[in-house]
Amino acid sequence: MTTDVRPGRLKVFLGAAPGVGKTYRMLDEGRRRGERGTDVVVAFVECHKRRHTEEMLDGLEVVPRTRRDYRGVEFPEMDLDAVLERHPEVALVDELAHTDVPGGRNVKRWQDVEELLAAGIDVVTTVNIQHLESLNDVVEKITKVPQRETVPDEVVRRAFQIELVDMPAEALRRRMAHGNIYAPEKVDAALSNYFRVGNLTALRELALLWVAGRVDEALQKYRSEHGIAGVWETRERVVVALTGGPEGGTLIRRAARIADRSAGGDLLAVHITRSDGLSTGSSPASLAKQRQLIESLGGSYHSVVGDDVPTALMEFARAENATQLVLGTSSRGRLERFLTGRGIGETAVGLSDDIDVHMVTHERAGRGRLLPSRRRTLPTSRLIAGPVSGLVLPVALTFFLTHTRGSLNLTSEALLFLMVVVGVACVGGVVSAVVASVTASLLLNYYFIPPVGHFTISEPNNILALGVFAAVAGTVAAVVDRSLRLSRRAARATAEAETLSSLAGNIVRGDQAVPALLERARETFGMDSAELVEEPMADDTDLRVPVGSDSFLVLRGRTLPASERRVLTAFAAHVTAAVERDRLAEAAAEVEPVKAADRMRTALLAAVSHDLRTPLASGWAAISSLRSRDVDFSTEDREELLATAEESLIRLNRLVDNLLDMSRLQAGALTLNLRATGLEEVLPSALDSLPADGPEVEFQGVEAAPALLADPPLLERVIANLISNAARHTPPGECVLLSASALADRVELRVVDRGPGLPDVDRDRVFEPFQRLGDTDNSTGIGLGLALARGLTEAMDGTLTPEDTPGGGLTMVVSLPAAGTEALG
Numbered sequence: 001m002t003t004d005v006r007p008g009r010l011k012v013f014l015g016a017a018p019g020v021g022k023t024y025r026m027l028d029e030g031r032r033r034g035e036r037g038t039d040v041v042v043a044f045v046e047c048h049k050r051r052h053t054e055e056m057l058d059g060l061e062v063v064p065r066t067r068r069d070y071r072g073v074e075f076p077e078m079d080l081d082a083v084l085e086r087h088p089e090v091a092l093v094d095e096l097a098h099t100d101v102p103g104g105r106n107v108k109r110w111q112d113v114e115e116l117l118a119a120g121i122d123v124v125t126t127v128n129i130q131h132l133e134s135l136n137d138v139v140e141k142i143t144k145v146p147q148r149e150t151v152p153d154e155v156v157r158r159a160f161q162i163e164l165v166d167m168p169a170e171a172l173r174r175r176m177a178h179g180n181i182y183a184p185e186k187v188d189a190a191l192s193n194y195f196r197v198g199n200l201t202a203l204r205e206l207a208l209l210w211v212a213g214r215v216d217e218a219l220q221k222y223r224s225e226h227g228i229a230g231v232w233e234t235r236e237r238v239v240v241a242l243t244g245g246p247e248g249g250t251l252i253r254r255a256a257r258i259a260d261r262s263a264g265g266d267l268l269a270v271h272i273t274r275s276d277g278l279s280t281g282s283s284p285a286s287l288a289k290q291r292q293l294i295e296s297l298g299g300s301y302h303s304v305v306g307d308d309v310p311t312a313l314m315e316f317a318r319a320e321n322a323t324q325l326v327l328g329t330s331s332r333g334r335l336e337r338f339l340t341g342r343g344i345g346e347t348a349v350g351l352s353d354d355i356d357v358h359m360v361t362h363e364r365a366g367r368g369r370l371l372p373s374r375r376r377t378l379p380t381s382r383l384i385a386g387p388v389s390g391l392v393l394p395v396a397l398t399f400f401l402t403h404t405r406g407s408l409n410l411t412s413e414a415l416l417f418l419m420v421v422v423g424v425a426c427v428g429g430v431v432s433a434v435v436a437s438v439t440a441s442l443l444l445n446y447y448f449i450p451p452v453g454h455f456t457i458s459e460p461n462n463i464l465a466l467g468v469f470a471a472v473a474g475t476v477a478a479v480v481d482r483s484l485r486l487s488r489r490a491a492r493a494t495a496e497a498e499t500l501s502s503l504a505g506n507i508v509r510g511d512q513a514v515p516a517l518l519e520r521a522r523e524t525f526g527m528d529s530a531e532l533v534e535e536p537m538a539d540d541t542d543l544r545v546p547v548g549s550d551s552f553l554v555l556r557g558r559t560l561p562a563s564e565r566r567v568l569t570a571f572a573a574h575v576t577a578a579v580e581r582d583r584l585a586e587a588a589a590e591v592e593p594v595k596a597a598d599r600m601r602t603a604l605l606a607a608v609s610h611d612l613r614t615p616l617a618s619g620w621a622a623i624s625s626l627r628s629r630d631v632d633f634s635t636e637d638r639e640e641l642l643a644t645a646e647e648s649l650i651r652l653n654r655l656v657d658n659l660l661d662m663s664r665l666q667a668g669a670l671t672l673n674l675r676a677t678g679l680e681e682v683l684p685s686a687l688d689s690l691p692a693d694g695p696e697v698e699f700q701g702v703e704a705a706p707a708l709l710a711d712p713p714l715l716e717r718v719i720a721n722l723i724s725n726a727a728r729h730t731p732p733g734e735c736v737l738l739s740a741s742a743l744a745d746r747v748e749l750r751v752v753d754r755g756p757g758l759p760d761v762d763r764d765r766v767f768e769p770f771q772r773l774g775d776t777d778n779s780t781g782i783g784l785g786l787a788l789a790r791g792l793t794e795a796m797d798g799t800l801t802p803e804d805t806p807g808g809g810l811t812m813v814v815s816l817p818a819a820g821t822e823a824l825g
Contacts (some may be wrong), residue, residue, distance in 0.1 A: 008117040011158040012096070014208035015128040017200050018744070019172060019816070021048065022126040022165040023094055027056035029124055030092045034060065039089040042080035044109075044117075046094050050180065060092075068103040072675050073819070075101040080112045081122070089121045097131035097151040104179060108306035110151045127151055129207040140801045142202045143194055145815075148800055164211045169200035186742050193743055236265030239453075240294075240319045240326040241348075243270065247328045248290040254360050255326040256297045265323075267299030268318050272309045273524075303524050305567075312526075317355055340648075360422040386428010390436030393420045398443045413448050418472060430478065517578055521571060527557035532575070544774035545572040546580065619648030672795060674705040676819035677715060679749075686720040692729040696735040705740035707819040708747050712794045715816075718800075722751040722812050729755030742818060749814040758802060758810050767800075786812075 013027070015022040023045060034040040042062040047053040063086060068078040077100060077439045083091055093116070098109040106112050114122050130139040133150045156162065161553045167175075173195055175181055176255065182190055240255035242248045253268060259265040272286060293299040306312020317325055349357050377404045397420055401413055408416075417440040425433035445455055501750045522530035531554050534548060543551040543560060545568055554574050622645040625631070626638065633641070679702050687697065710714070717739070737752040767790045789812075790800040798816035805811045 001339065005118075005120040006122050009124045009165070010113070011161045012156055012510065013123075013124070013126045013160045014162055014164050014207060014211065015126065015193055016164065016166045017130075017184060017203045018128060018166045018194075019175060020165045022128075024053050024056060025163070025165055026092055026124050026126050027053065027060065031056065033090055039092055039602070042085070043091040043093045045092060047274050048181075049183070052180070054445065068101045070101050070103070075102050077104065078109065078112060079740040080104065081117060084119055087119065088121060090124060091116055093123055093125045096125045096127040096156075097149045097408065099149050108151070110155050111599045114155070116817075120150060124309055127156065128629050130655055131211065132156065132446040135206055135210065138206065141204070143199050144801075145194055148797060162211060166204060166207065169204065170198045171796045172200055172618065173197070182744065186744065190744055234462050234494075236324065237320055238265055238266065238324045238326060239268045239270055239320065239322040241313055241328075242269055242287065243328070243329075244284070244287040244290070246286065248286060249293060250386065251360055252290060252293050252299075253298065253328055254358070256299070256329065258324060258326065258358070259299075266304060267297060268320060268322070269299055270313065271295040271300045272303055272312045272316075273303060273305050302632065305525050309344050310351055313344075313348055314351045314355070315526075319785060322355060324358065326360060328356045329361045331585075362760070371450045382427055382429075385431025386424060387435045389427060389523050390434075391423045391439055393424060394436060394440040397440075398447055404446060410448055414444060417444050422472070434554055437527060441808050519574060521553070521555075521568070521575075522555065525555065525557075525560060525568060527555040529556045530554070530653045532579070543568075547572050547576045551576075566622070566759050592595075592792055615648040618647045619652070622648070632638045672714070674709050674711055674796065677710045677712045678706055680705045680717040682712050682719060683738075686716045686723065695730045696733075697723060698735045698737050700737060700739040702738065702740045705747055706742055708816045709819045710798075714796060716822055718789045718792050718814060719749070722814070725786055725789075725814070726751050726753035726755075726810075729753050731755065743815070745818055747818050749816075750810065751812045751814075752805050753811075754805065754807070754809040757804060757808060789814075 013022040013025050013029075016400060027042075027045065030040045030042065040060065042057065042060050044065065045057070063082050064081060066082070067073075067074050068077055078093065094112055096110050096113060096427055100106055100109060100112070104112075108114070113125060115571075116123050122489060129135060130143070130147050131150050132153050134146055134153045136150050173191060176187055176191055178197055179187065198703040230295060236259065238255050239261040240251050254807070255269075256267055259267040269290070294301050302316065304312055304316050306315070313325070316322075325348065327348060329345065343731065345357075345359055349359075384453050394417060401408070401416070419442050421436045424436035442455070444536065446453065476724040518530045518532060522528075527543075532551055534551055543555040543565075545555075547553045552763070553568075555568075626633070626641050626645075683699075683702070723736055723738065728737055734754045737750070739752070740752045741748050741750075767786050786800075793800040793814055796816060797816060801815075803811045803813055
């Protein structure tokens with residue numbers, strides 16, 4: 001009988017920067033677990049010759065590494081099979097983002113780690129913040145150093161425990177200066193480049209923010225699993241409620257100030273859209289401006305559907321674990337507050353419990369609404385006040401008129417009763433109007449129509465007056481009821497339009513992918529989940545809406561009323577458009593390489609038509625002259641013609657080689673033979689291929705530079721093309737400088753000229769093939785030199801970037817891996 005293996009648990013030591021001590025902490029963790037009796041082995045560790053780290057290996061079992069040959073060089077790697085066979089309780093695996101040397105069954109070390117976890121082995125590992133996939137481009141912008149080795153964020157997020165290993169920037173630089181991180185000869189270069197204070201400070205902030213987000217996710221998951229609805233004030237989250245009224249800007253800025261005072265608190269804006277009507281003062285244009293404002297202040301905008309605005313508002317706040325809620329004071333006047341009762345703000349305060357509510361005054365407070373009310377129906381207060389008024393007000397009027405009997409005639413008294421009935425109809429609707437009409441008719445008949453004191457009518461005119469009285473009261477009540485129903489329909493249509501406008505705006509702007517739109521739909525309609533599937537499983541509790549011809553939008557959660565289903569169906573049409581747009585974008589992306597190849601062929605024909613002809617014509621003329629029997633050339637003339645023919649053939653050969661290499665690069669068919677390569681091996685050949693009449697080339701730091709991991713012929717071509725380009729732009733009497741230096745695990749080559757330099761706008765264009773920025777004739781080549789140099793450099797896992805030369809000119813910086821070294825530890 002077989003039993004399921006419990007998956008191992010992953011613990012990650014996340015380094016804010018190289019050298020902060022995460023490997024040391026990992027080994028210390030292993031030693032402590034071993035002392036408690038846990039079976040711990042070191043599956044792979046890279047100490048980088050750091051004495052204190054190597055000392056931590058004492059007493060720990062180390063699984064021997066396997067060695068793999070790659071293009072003539074042996075590299076040590078973790079022996080995955082040996083670790084699986086040993087099957088310890090805990091394995092220590094350094095450098096999670098490492099790329100395995102070809103020869104094993106996995107490409108990345110994190111894939112090896114997943115095999116260990118699947119086998120039931122707990123893993124403790126290390127990774128630096130710059131190796132997380134989501135932050136890779138951000139780190140490159142900050143440090144100007146690309147990170148080729150990355151690990152998906154999800155792999156790290158799945159860890160049972162993540163521990164940040166951090167160190168202040170100045171302390172880390174002191175460690176570097178004392179030789180505790182890199183060898184002495186690399187310290188100066190590292191301190192002046194990657195390990196600058198600004199770089200290290202930015203990396204620390206990135207690490208802290210990423211870990212804070214991970215902690216926040218874990219907290220939300222815990223609260224959800226344990227059904228915790230109360231607010232835990234672990235982090236200030238300020239929610240500002242927006243109606244779309246003119247007071248929105250004031251509320252947003254006030255909420256932003258509250259969040260800023262909370263040391264980096266989150267700022268969220270929410271707009272509650274009722275399924276059949278929107279709160280007063282809403283304007284789509286105002287909401288759009290307020291959304292831009294909230295996003296410019298670093299906050300996020302949310303739109304939620306809810307019939308009861310205060311309840312929906314508080315549910316959203318609690319779901320986001322908000323600690324503070326910012327509301328505007330009521331813009332209703334005193335009379336309206338008396339007639340309609342408690343407003344949204346007062347109700348929200350009553351429901352707030354442990355959420356602090358800020359009622360912010362504004363210039364519209366108490367001045368009445370800018371737009372008429374769009375309430376779903378009469379509020380409870382008016383439904384009660386209407387019938388009560390229909391009974392009380394006619395009695396009160398009767399009491400008043402009986403004490404002033406004789407001062408008014410019957411017509412005037414009837415008009416006063418009619419005014420009361422009309423007022424009651426406006427307040428309470430049809431039912432209240434009927435109550436008031438019957439009550440007033442009876443009182444008028446008994447107390448004021450002769451014979452007084454009896455329910456009789458002696459004259460026909462009195463019968464007509466009483467009939468008109470009842471008809472007018474009923475007509476007014478019907479008009480009030482109809483106006484309410486029309487207002488309700490208009491409000492529902494407005495709410496649906498504004499909800500769709502908010503949701504579809506993301507699609508129109510094209511700033512969110514389909515998964516983000518699904519999350520927006522889930523949040524807006526208050527559902528538990530929303531997904532796009534091709535064949536939904538049969539489940540009566542799911543809400544399925546067709547999206548296109550072969551997909552469905554499936555939502556799970558509450559039951560939506562008909563009004564919200566209409567909005568959801570319309571939104572599904574927008575999702576269909578977004579899906580179709582993504583498909584068209586994919587199709588366009590597939591066509592783009594074909595278009596690029598066509599442009600390349602056109603440019604190639606235009607450029608080569610001249611540049612092939614020039615050396616061909618020169619060589620042909622020289623050889624034709626030598627074969628001519630009509631002229632008797634001297635020895636000097638003959639040697640000059642032979643030299644011309646040889647130079648022409650060399651230019652042709654170089655041109656053809658460049659074209660072939662560029663075509664191989666673009667076709668992905670370039671064969672590499674990476675091995676340890678010294679600069680002294682390639683520089684002589686690179687210089688021999690340059691014109692003899694070019695400027696002098698000066699060298700700096702070349703002899704002391706370590707070997708590179710490169711393909712020698714390709715590296716020679718890169719150096720030759722860069723020096724040739726620098727020579728073309730170097731003024732007479734100046735020399736081209738080639739310098740080399742080590743930086744961490746890479747070697748940098750700098751080719752420096754003293755020419756006119758290059759504007760920032762042309763920094764990327766200079767590497768496009770078949771163009772010559774700054775050249776004014778066609779005799780200088782077809783513009784392949786720099787394009788080919790960058791392509792060959794990147795093929796060897798390097799980078800080629802332009803920099804300004806201090807004092808004027810341009811510097812081309814080639815960065816390649818140093819032979820036999822690992823990635824930053």
